[in-house]
Amino acid sequence: MEALKQCPVEVTLRCIGRKWTFHIIRDLFQGETRFSGILRANPKLSTKTLSLRLRELEKVGLIEKTIKQKTPLLIEYHLTEKGRALGAVIRELAIFSIRHNSSEVFEEIPESFEETINEAKRRFSLQR
Numbered sequence: 001m002e003a004l005k006q007c008p009v010e011v012t013l014r015c016i017g018r019k020w021t022f023h024i025i026r027d028l029f030q031g032e033t034r035f036s037g038i039l040r041a042n043p044k045l046s047t048k049t050l051s052l053r054l055r056e057l058e059k060v061g062l063i064e065k066t067i068k069q070k071t072p073l074l075i076e077y078h079l080t081e082k083g084r085a086l087g088a089v090i091r092e093l094a095i096f097s098i099r100h101n102s103s104e105v106f107e108e109i110p111e112s113f114e115e116t117i118n119e120a121k122r123r124f125s126l127q128r
Helices: 008-016 021-029 035-041 047-059 086-100 114-123
Strands: 063-069 074-079
Touching: 008 021, 021 035, 021 047, 021 074, 021 086, 035 047, 035 074, 047 063, 086 114
Parallel strands: none
Antiparallel strands: 063 074
16 A cells, blocks of 8 residues: 555545536436436536536546537437446445435335345446
8 A cells, every 4th residue: 555646545536526426427327318317317406517527527537428419419428437337336335325324315214125225236237
């Protein structure tokens, strides 16, 4: 660890820790690919902030932008291989919260968390 230039966790959090960034990545894992879909999933997110975050995520190589149609302009966003690799991290964060912060996660705490944990595993799988 002495040869490290920076804390690896801090470097990752700089990429995904800004306000709304994590929401965007989560939505891309869930299949939203268009600007309007991401906005619909996050009603308090402004168009200006979404544009900025998408550019930042593209710059660090977590997403890529594809122009599907020029007139009218139709752009889709997809996680790159690097972005999909965050699935394991997000999955473990979700499982941690399900198990250890259940009163904040659930309206009514279920008898078993297995179904919710399996859903988190499916949503944030690398197989997409």
